[in-house]
Amino acid sequence: MQRFVGLVALIIFGAPAAWAQKVPVTSYTLENGMEVVVIEDNRAPIVTHMLWYRVGAADEPAGKSGIAHFLEHLLFKGTEAVPDGTFSEVIEANGGNDNAFTSQDYTAYFQQVAVDRLPLMMEMEADRMRGLILDDAAMLTERDVVLEERALRTDSDPGSLFSEQRNAAQFLNHPYGTPVIGWLDEVNALTLQDALDFYNLYYAPNNAVLVVAGDVEPEAVYALAQQYYGPLAPSEGIQKRLRPQEPPQRAARRITYRDARVATPYVIRSYLAANRQSGSQTEAAALSLLADVLGGGGITSLLGQRLQIEEDIALSSGAFYSGLSYDPDTFGMYVVPKPDVALEDAEARLDATLEFLIENGVDARRLARSKATLLADEIYAMDSQQGLARRYGAALTSGLTVEDVAAWPDILQAVTEDDILQAARDVLDIRRSVTGYLMGEKETSQ
Amino acid sequence: MIRIFATATVLLLAALPLRAATEIQEVTSPGGITAWLVQEPSIPMVALQFSFRGGASQDNPEKLGAINLMVGLLEEGAGPLSATRFAERSDELGARLRFSTGRDSVNISASMLTGNLDESVELLRLALIEPTFGETAFERVRGQVNSGLRSDATDPQAIAGNAFRAMTFPDHPYGLSTDGTLETIANLTPDDMRAAHRNTLGRNNVYIGVVGDISPETLGELLDTLLGALPDDISDAVADVQPLLETGTTVIDFDTPQSVVVFSQPGLKRDDPDYLAAYVLNHIVGGRSSTARLTVEVREKRGLTYGISSFLLPYQHAALYMGGFSSGNETVSEAVSLVQTEWAKLAAEGVTAAELETAKRYLTGAYPLRFDGNAAIAGILAGLQVAELPITYIAERNALVDAVTLEEINRVAAELYQPEKLRFVIAGQPSE
Numbered sequence: 005m006q007r008f009v010g011l012v013a014l015i016i017f018g019a020p021a022a023w024a025q026k027v028p029v030t031s032y033t034l035e036n037g038m039e040v041v042v043i044e045d046n047r048a049p050i051v052t053h054m055l056w057y058r059v060g061a062a063d064e065p066a067g068k069s070g071i072a073h074f075l076e077h078l079l080f081k082g083t084e085a086v087p088d089g090t091f092s093e094v095i096e097a098n099g100g101n102d103n104a105f106t107s108q109d110y111t112a113y114f115q116q117v118a119v120d121r122l123p124l125m126m127e128m129e130a131d132r133m134r135g136l137i138l139d140d141a142a143m144l145t146e147r148d149v150v151l152e153e154r155a156l157r158t159d160s161d162p163g164s165l166f167s168e169q170r171n172a173a174q175f176l177n178h179p180y181g182t183p184v185i186g187w188l189d190e191v192n193a194l195t196l197q198d199a200l201d202f203y204n205l206y207y208a209p210n211n212a213v214l215v216v217a218g219d220v221e222p223e224a225v226y227a228l229a230q231q232y233y234g235p236l237a238p239s240e241g242i243q244k245r246l247r248p249q250e251p252p253q254r255a256a257r258r259i260t261y262r263d264a265r266v267a268t269p270y271v272i273r274s275y276l277a278a279n280r281q282s283g284s285q286t287e288a289a290a291l292s293l294l295a296d297v298l299g300g301g302g303i304t305s306l307l308g309q310r311l312q313i314e315e316d317i318a319l320s321s322g323a324f325y326s327g328l329s330y331d332p333d334t335f336g337m338y339v340v341p342k343p344d345v346a347l348e349d350a351e352a353r354l355d356a357t358l359e360f361l362i363e364n365g366v367d368a369r370r371l372a373r374s375k376a377t378l379l380a381d382e383i384y385a386m387d388s389q390q391g392l393a394r395r396y397g398a399a400l401t402s403g404l405t406v407e408d409v410a411a412w413p414d415i416l417q418a419v420t421e422d423d424i425l426q427a428a429r430d431v432l433d434i435r436r437s438v439t440g441y442l443m444g445e446k447e448t449s450q
Numbered sequence: 451m452i453r454i455f456a457t458a459t460v461l462l463l464a465a466l467p468l469r470a471a472t473e474i475q476e477v478t479s480p481g482g483i484t485a486w487l488v489q490e491p492s493i494p495m496v497a498l499q500f501s502f503r504g505g506a507s508q509d510n511p512e513k514l515g516a517i518n519l520m521v522g523l524l525e526e527g528a529g530p531l532s533a534t535r536f537a538e539r540s541d542e543l544g545a546r547l548r549f550s551t552g553r554d555s556v557n558i559s560a561s562m563l564t565g566n567l568d569e570s571v572e573l574l575r576l577a578l579i580e581p582t583f584g585e586t587a588f589e590r591v592r593g594q595v596n597s598g599l600r601s602d603a604t605d606p607q608a609i610a611g612n613a614f615r616a617m618t619f620p621d622h623p624y625g626l627s628t629d630g631t632l633e634t635i636a637n638l639t640p641d642d643m644r645a646a647h648r649n650t651l652g653r654n655n656v657y658i659g660v661v662g663d664i665s666p667e668t669l670g671e672l673l674d675t676l677l678g679a680l681p682d683d684i685s686d687a688v689a690d691v692q693p694l695l696e697t698g699t700t701v702i703d704f705d706t707p708q709s710v711v712v713f714s715q716p717g718l719k720r721d722d723p724d725y726l727a728a729y730v731l732n733h734i735v736g737g738r739s740s741t742a743r744l745t746v747e748v749r750e751k752r753g754l755t756y757g758i759s760s761f762l763l764p765y766q767h768a769a770l771y772m773g774g775f776s777s778g779n780e781t782v783s784e785a786v787s788l789v790q791t792e793w794a795k796l797a798a799e800g801v802t803a804a805e806l807e808t809a810k811r812y813l814t815g816a817y818p819l820r821f822d823g824n825a826a827i828a829g830i831l832a833g834l835q836v837a838e839l840p841i842t843y844i845a846e847r848n849a850l851v852d853a854v855t856l857e858e859i860n861r862v863a864a865e866l867y868q869p870e871k872l873r874f875v876i877a878g879q880p881s882e
Contacts, residue, residue: 047492048821080740089750092740097808099815116819148753155708156756156776160606264705267600304537312590313534319597342593343600373541380544384561386493387823 027386029396030222031406034229036238037210041396041406042225043217045389051218052389053125054114055133056397058213059206061186062108062179062247062330068198070186073106074150075199079113080104081142083135086128089142098124108180109330110401116390119219126232133207134236136200143196151192154185162263166442173257174274174334174438177248208239213400217393247331250276253436266444268319271347273354274336275437280327280412282404288327289415290427291335296374297366297424298357299323299337304373307337310357317345317353330402335431347441362428366421375417382413474831474841477660479670481678485658486831486841487669490824494564496662497824499832502556503655503766506628507688513642515630518551519588519595520646525549526587528576533587536573545570547577553628554766555836556650561825564663571672578651579679583643592635599632606710610774610877613702614712618873622691624768652684653677659831661824690767692716699786699874709782709878710774713760713789715871717771720764720837727854727862728762728771733813734805735796736760736773741808743796747788748775754785771866782880790869797867800860814848 028044095102100117158164175181280288299307299322311318323337341350526533546561562570602608619625760773777785
């Protein structure tokens with residue numbers, strides 16, 4: 005009886021496209037070049053207002069690593085209308101929550117608030133797009149905060165330090181090899197002028213995407229966006245983002261990082277891989293499903309089933325691929341071996357699993373389960389207003405369009421076993437890989 | 451100009467309607483199990499939250515970690531399904547089942563697609579009622595828990611937290627690790643799992659919140675199917691306890707560039723009549739707000755930390771007021787003394803009328819923001835029941851916050867803040 009349940013689930017999911025239209029999304033471009041995306045979610049009188057800039061750490065000048073993220077902190081320091089670091093204070097006085105985040109490809113600011121406060125959010129966000137006022141005292145204190153943030157997130161965590169080293173090894177030439185928070189010595193030397201130069205160049209309506217999700221009407225949002233953001237002058241200096249690209253990788257790279265704080269060693273492998281391209285997302289979709297059948301969903305994936313259940317050598321395992329980046333990024337996988345298993349043996353079993361996949365193909369039921377999970381994810385995604393807003397903001401600042409985002413679930417469902425195997429053969433080339441061992445100081449390598 | 455606008459609109463906050471507040475139904479199943487339900491048909495899903503009161507604190511000290519391991523095994527084989535088949539079935543149905551163990555409760559969050567509801571409920575029923583606790587899955591999950599415990603031994607956050615609990619609750623389960631220790635875990639058996647299962651999950655200690663596309667009648671049947679076979683005699687064997695807290699600083703030497711600090715003094719239980727005033731007070735002092743006193747003093751003015759906050763921690767059998775932050779080894783002592791100074795000021799002077807007003811505006815305005823999804827609301831509904839609050843609480847809560855007066859909050863401040871009991875535990879290498 006159990007063998008047939010998969011079919012039942014797939015029948016229930018008979019119409020993959022039906023739910024996709026249930027997220028009502030509309031978009032619009034203001035005359036000054038700013039894109040506006042509206043996502044309707046009328047379950048509660050709440051709105052999420054997010055302003056995304058098409059600039060991130062990968063756009064920083066050489067030697068100024070961390071400036072995109074540091075500027076994100078400084079944007080809360082004040083303008084003429086909202087002076088002395090009172091931005092968040094005004095949001096809080098209106099019962100709202102606010103924050104911001106920076107990645108390699110974007111910098112985003114958001115507030116969640118009662119829907120009748122949307123005009124105020126726009127007024128304040130538009131105000132700090134062009135009107136930031138900074139002084140040295142505020143800058144220096146905030147730089148210390150950022151250094152503490154780096155100490156917390158990176159220097160206190162051997163896994164993060166290892167990740168930083170792996171990325172640096174993966175990208176010889178592309179700025180994705182530099183950490184978003186910046187190298188310690190470079191962050192320490194950032195100046196007020198560095199922040200202002202970056203701000204003046206990149207913070208402009210023609211480099212921004214506004215995403216509003218919540219209990220709103222698209223027409224009303226457009227009218228408000230026109231009123232508050234419309235008068236802002238575009239920046240003349242915005243160019244198409246052309247970052248230094250990776251040269252062909254011809255030799256596998258290996259790194260070992262030892263740290264006394266590591267209690268659970270693991271091996272992790274990454275390969276350079278294509279990203280989602282506007283109008284051409286098929287390869288990325290195949291890689292997404294490859295990651296899922298290989299290492300998504302714990303013990304049901306191929307790696308989980310072989311290494312955790314059948315061979316019983318691993319505590320956990322997985323594969324990862326996002327595809328959502330402006331430039332090509334990586335496809336990766338990891339194995340956390342049981343304490344009595346050496347990293348070399350774990351790596352050998354990982355490679356054997358990859359060979360098995362390429363030789364034997366993808367089990368049809370495993371692929372069907374992956375697709376069913378992706379469909380369910382789409383329904384659950386509708387339960388998160390902020391999650392939906394982030395999905396569109398991240399895509400639009402990574403070179404994709406609203407149409408690409410809407411098409412993505414169907415493209416995923418259309419992936420075939422052949423697509424996955426082709427993607428696996430293309431990407432899983434050891435010469436284009438970085439293999440990393442994270443170890444304590446005591447473990448010996450064999 | 452913006453500031454004028456901001457002030458003018460504040461008055462509207464109280465009028466914000468909150469659908470969940472007006473539409474909670476108490477559903478009682480034919481078998482007598484109750485749940486709080488908000489019907490929300492706009493997404494074809496149902497979110498369910500089950501909180502079983504008791505949790506890891508009910509562990510027999512010699513079997514420490516049994517309840518946590520047992521809960522981790524519920525989805526690792528049940529009824530006729532192996533661990534693998536269970537996970538596959540969950541993927542096929544698009545059901546999301548999450549099991550976790552807290553100090554005072556075991557929590558299960560489930561999201562199910564309406565189209566697969568019956569099959570998904572059956573899967574969860576197997577996990578709750580017919581877990582297998584097979585030898586192979588037991589060894590595998592025990593290995594994962596062991597790995598977590600070994601990692602904790604070199605994690606400054608865990609080191610500080612564990613040391614703090616051990617010294618604060620020396621002879622009480624609250625002083626022990628919820629995951630057990632390497633030694634106690636090594637001695638556990640699958641039979642211990644069966645005993646822990648029998649003594650932890652019951653009809654009489656479960657609190658249920660449900661939000662989604664489901665009728666009260668369907669929910670009632672679902673509850674009986676799911677939980678009807680659980681025992682109804684689960685008891686709480688843990689005694690109330692006073693935390694042992696005296697002023698001072700304990701340093702645990704750990705080689706890391708940034709010290710991790712935990713601080714605490716006695717707090718208030720959730721049913722204390724002053725709890726809400728203390729909650730508002732803490733928002734002013736250590737809430738996640740740019741204007742919170744600790745954030746202003748330690749982060750905004752001096753850049754000594756990335757984040758500092760404090761919070762009331764009302765356990766079932768004890769009450770703490772806790773806080774924490776990280777700061778470089780060279781700066782951490784200055785940050786600690788700033789917290790001490792602030793504590794003494796609060797005990798002596800309390801807070802200002804302006805601070806109270808600002809806190810009320812934020813807390814009443816932001817309350818509806820918590821209700822931003824079916825899963826989030828289901829969690830809130832179960833949490834309110836665990837806290838023994840009435841079904842009308844969501845509707846009344848902002849009025850209760852608004853009713854807190856300056857006199858009241860400063861009386862509570864004078865009683866609550868006890869610099870002579872404020873304990874700091876630091877993992878790191880602070881310089882003097």
